[in-house]
Amino acid sequence: MVLDPSRYQDHRTWKMTPGLIRARQPFFKKNMIGLAILAGVSAGIYTYTYSFLHKDNDFADVPIPPIDEKELEKLKKEYEQHKQERQ
Template sequence: MLTSSRGSSYYNKYTYQMSPAMLRARQPYFWKNLALFGVLAGISGGVYLYTYSFLMKDDFEDIPIPPISDEQLAELKKEYEATHNK
């Protein structure tokens, strides 16, 4: 990218702040951009909240859990402790 020796007319080369010309050029688009951001954030947030609420309704009561004996439970505890206490 080629830059001119005088720098950009839209930014101050010492402070990198926008010039009054740049602020005036961006002014007509501010409210439109803000409204578009609100719409896009609303859609994204709505999808997220709908998905979260749908997933929180799920319960696992219809899945049968087989009974386990005390001996099997003790064996599983030993295996778990052997693998996680290294």
């Protein structure tokens, strides 16, 4: 069965026995180095992606056309009507 305790676990508390702790001890430093490398690569990829996606200058060269006051008022009225319909 899956939850059967092994001989390397205490049968009452499910904690590691001193024998298992001694057996895992030589691998601790290598495991921590591997963890640091994996965490560093993951953090580097995340940071690179975050900084790349926040370079929002794709439309910097597109000029914004000036808008007429009458057209602006018309757009404001349409916006207010749409806003009231949604409520």
